[in-house]
Amino acid sequence: MVEMTMTTMMDVNGVYMEQEEEWEREGLLDPAWEKQQRKTFTAWCNSHLRKAGTGIDNIEDDFRNGLKLMLLLEVISGETLPKPDRGKMRFHKIANVNKALDFIASKGVKLVSIGAEEIVDGNTKMTLGMIWTIILRFAIQDISVEEMTAKEGLLLWCQRKTAPYKNVNVQNFHLSFKDGLAFCALIHRHRPDLIPNYNQLSKDNPLENLNLAFDVAEKYLDIPRMLDPEDLCNSAMPDERAIMTYVSSYYHCFAGKIKAETAANRICKVLKVNQENERLMEEYERLASDLLEWIKRTLPWLESRQTDNSLAGVQKKLDEYRQYRRKHKPPRVEQKAKLETNFNTLQTKLRLSNRPAYMPTEGKMVSDIANAWKGLEGCEKSFEEWLLSEMMRLERLDHLAQKFKHKSDIHQGWTQGKEEMLSSQDFRSCRLPELKALKKKHEAFESDLAAHQDRVEQIAAIAQELNALDYHDTASVNARCQLICDQWDRLGSLTQSRRQALEEAERVLEKIDQLHLEFAKRAAPFNNWLDGAREDLVDMFIVHTMEEIQGLLDAHEQFKATLGEADKEYQSIVGLVQQVESIASQHSIPGGLDNPYTSLTAKDITSKWAEVRQLVPQRDGTLQAELRKQQNNELMRRQFAEKANSVGPWIERQMDAVASIAMGMQGSLEDQLVRLKEYEQNVYAYKSHMEELEKLNQGIQESMVFENRYTQYTMETLRVGWEQLLTSINRNINEVENQILTRDSKGITQEQLNEFRSSFNHFDKNRVGHLKPDEYKSCLVSLGYSLGKDKQGDIDFQRIMAIVDPNNSGYVLFDAFLDFMTRESTDSDTAEQVIDSFRILAGDKPYILPDELRRELPPDQAEYCIQRMQPYKGPDGIPDALDYMSFSTALYGESDL
16 A cells, blocks of 8 residues: 655745645554544535535535535635536546546635545545545634634634533543544534523433534534544544534634624724723813812902911911911812823823824813913912911011010019118118118119119110011000109109118217127127037047046136136127117117117126026036046956956967877877877866956946946957867867877877878978868879879879869868778778678578677667668568678668668
8 A cells, every 4th residue: 555645735815835745555544543533524614515415425425426526615715616427437527526626726725635536536545634624724723712723723622612621621623532522512512592401411421412413513503523422432533524524614604603703792892992082081070179169268368468467377377378278289289190191191192093183172271281280380379378477477577565564564573562671661671781781782783773774665666666567466565654654753763762771870879789799709609609608518428548537627627717718708709799788778769679680688798697506516526427437347358358368368378289199190089189188187177267258358348438448358269268278188188099099990000190190290280170172283293103194194193183072172181081091001991891791691692680780689689770771672581681792881871771
C-alpha cells in the first residue's frame, strides 16, 4: 500500500494559513475511526443535500459518478459549477469528479495525492479525505475566534460556552466529548429550555447523555445525527474529525444567536454611553445652576461694608467670614472641581464616541463659572482686607479706651481717700517721731503727687485722641476726664495746707524728744545686762569635775563685785523718767510719757533690778551644794582607780602566763595540763576582787560619773579581760587534752611533739594560736613537704586545706596541724576493719541480730548499734536482721548514717 498525505492550504488576503492534517496510514486503517468518519461525513453531506431534495446512502459509491459531489458543492457554496456530463462511461465520471476537484482547488484548497480516478474507483480512504477537505473549507474554516486557526477557534468557542459548567472541561475534540456532557452543555447554554434538567446529568451515564444531546439537536435544532453514541462510548479515543464536523454544526446553528447577541450588546453599549453622557450633561447643568445661584446669594454679603462701629460687631463679622471659609465654601470648592471634572469627562466621552462636543446653556459655560468664581474670590479678598483693617482701627480705638480706663482706674484708685487724709488733724495727738514720720510721709506724698502729674496729662491726651477718632462713647470719656482734672486741683491746695500745719506741730514736740532718746539709749543696755544676769543666775549647769565647779564659783564672785556700779546706773535711768513726767505735765502734751524709741519703762527696769538682787544669794547656795557633790565623786573615782589598777595588771599577767603555756614549749603535756588547771583555780579564787569592782562601778554610774583620769581601766575592759582569761584557760586545757589523746592514739614521742610545736610557733608570728593558709603552706614546706608552685601544687595544697580546715574557717589550729602531720605514720581503725570485726561477731553472716549485739557488746554500746543500724534487705535476711556494713561505713563518713 502506498502512504497518502493530504495537506489543505488556504490563502486569504495574503495570509497563508496551514492546517496540519496528516492522514497517517495507521490512523486511516483504524476500523473504528473509518466507521465513525463514514457515518459522520454521510450525515453531514445529507444535511446539505436534502436542501436539494436528495441524499446519499454509501459515501464511497454515491460520489463515484461525480454528480452528487458537484451538487453538494453547489449547495454548500451557493455557486453554480460547470454543467456535468450525463454519460455513464468511466471518463464521464472522471470528468465530473475533476470538475468538482477543480472547484475545490479554485477556493484556495490544494489537493495532494487525491485524483478523480480514486474517487471514481470508490476508494474509501480517498473519498473520506476529500469530504474532510470540503468540511474544513466550507464548514470549519470560516470559524474565526481571536485570529486563531479554525480548529483552535472552534475549541476556544466550546471552552467559553461550557466554562460555567463545572462538570465539563473541553480540552480536545475526542475524549472531552466522550461522556456527552459537553454536547448537552452547548445546547443548554444557548437553549436551556431544551434540557431543563441539565443539573441532574452525570458523567456516569455517557450513553444516556449522548442520546439526549443528539435527539434534542436533531429534533429541535435541525442538526442530524452524525455520530453513534455506542461508537463513542466503546472507542478508546473517538475520531477527532468526526466530532469536529458534528460540533461545527452546533457552531453554525448558534451563529445566528451569536450575531444577534453581538448586535444587542453593541446597541446596549451605545445607549449606555449616550445615557451616561446625558446624565453628565444634566448633572453639569444642575451643579452649574446651583453654584451660580450660591455665588449670586453670597456676593451681596461680601460686598457689604456696614458695621456698628464696635470691635465686637466687627469680630462677629470676622467669625462669620471664617465660618464661611471653613464650612460653607469648601463644599462649593468641591462642587466646582466636580463640575469641571464632569465637564472634561463628558467632552472626552463625547469625543471618543464620535459625538459632537457638549455646549452648556447660555450663562453656564465653564468660562462663565470661572468668571463668577473669580469675582467671588475678589470680593472675598477685599471683604477680608476690609474686615482686618476695620479690626485694626477698632482695636486701636478699643486699646485707647482700655488704656484710658486702665489709667483712670489706677489714678482714681490712687486718689481714693487722699482728700480725707490731707484734711485730717491726726498729727495733733502724735508724738514727735510719729509727727516726723507723718511729715516724711507727707513729703513722699508730695513727690508722688508730682509724679502723678504726668499720668493726669496722659489721661487728658488719650481722651482728646478718642474724641478725634470718633469713639462711640466719647461722652463718658469726657465726663470722667473732667472729674479727674477737678479732683487734681483740690489735691494740690490741700497738700500745701497740711504741710504748714505739720511744721508747726514739729517744733512743739522736739522739746520732749531728747529726754525720751536719752532714756532709750541708757535703758536698753542696762535692761540687756539685767536679762543676762537673770539668765546666768538661774542657768542650769552640769559639771563632772572639781575644776568645772570651781570655775563657776569664781565667775559668780566676779559678778557680785559689779552690783555697786549697777545700782548707780539704775538710779540715773529712773531719774530721766521722772524728768520726762514733769515736762509733759507742765506743757499738757498728750501722750508725752510714751517713749517712741523703746518699749521699756521705769517699772520694767525696777522690777528686773529687784529680781536680780533676790537671785544672787540663791545662786550661792546652789553652787555650794554642787561643790560638795563633786568632792564625793572625786573620792569614788580614786577608790575605783586604786582597785582597777591592781586587778587589770593581774589579769594581763595571767593571760601572758596562759599564752606561754599554750606555746607548748614548757615541759610535757601533762605538766602543761596541771599548770593550766592551777591557773584556773587561781582565777576563780580571785573573783571576789572583780565583784568588789562591780559594786564600786555601780556607785559611780548612779552618781553619773563617766570618766576617771586616775586609771586607764574601765569596768567594761576589765569584764572583757576576765572573760577572755577564763576562755583562754578552758580552751588551752581542751587543746592540751586533745594533744595528749592524739599523742597516745598515734604513739608519737614528746620530742616529735616538741618539734611540731616549734615549727607551728615559728610561723605563728603574731602568737594568735593558728596559722593562715600562706603561713601553713610555708610551715609544710619547712617540714619537707613538696608543694610545687604550679597549678598541680595549688591543687595538692587545696586538698590538704580541705583536711585540716573542713569548716573553711580560713585558718589552721595546732590540733588539726598535729593530726595531719601524724596521720600517715600511725595505725588507725578503718571502716573495713570495723566491718571485719562485726562479721566475726555475726559468725560470717552478712547481717547481725540484736541478741548477738547484746551478747557480745556492753549494754549501752549494744543499744547504740541497734538504734542506728538499718534493717538488712538482702535476699538471705531473716526477721530483725541488721545491716552492719552500711552502719560501719557511716561511722567513717563514707555514707549517710
